[in-house]
Amino acid sequence: MPCFAILAFFGLCSPEPAPAAGPAGTVAVIDGDTLDVGGARVRLHGVDAPETAQSCGTGSGAQWACGNWVTQEASLRFAGRIAACETVDIDRYERIVARCAVGGADIGETLVSEGLAFAYVEYSKDYLPQEAAARDAGRGIWRGEVEAPWDWRRARRAGNAQPEPERTGAGGCAIKGNVSGGGRIYHMPGDPYYGRTKIDTASGERWFCNEAEARRAGWRHAGS
16 A cells, blocks of 8 residues: 555545635736736735836836836736636735636736736745846836835835925035936926935936026936
């Protein structure tokens, strides 16, 4: 008799528990990481997509509505299809947290691989290789500057979306002249990335008192 059968006979071993069953049915896309599956609200496990209201930067310093774009792309891929989910947890919003698949393909893995979402490493490192590959290839949100959704949410909660009262010098000049991969870019108070842009004068960054001064010095506006 095989060893496993002998142990099972004496009650010394037991089969591994089966994964928790989860929702199944037609998919409706709520946003980049939240679905309705067969009428049940599901938060995808291990991924975090840009929020619908979130903007990202292009390589040239302009802004684009990456959050809306991610939702649209997820809808094109999954809306109306049949998904089967495996429940992992219930979150604080009473949503089912689950891994879901369509046609045998893991939805979370697809989103991260195609540059539509981050690997949500606070909860799972399963999709880190896919994120690294998408980032290296410049796919989707990785085509330019993108803020991690969890940082974006934290900044919103802290009110960091409002212009911060940061000033330098006796004149109180408030325009931030930043140097980045997109070149010399200045940020005005009220611009999307103003509050999170820090100026390091030692690396050639500087403050300006007006836009004309910034343009004369060779900087361009973040939205241009």
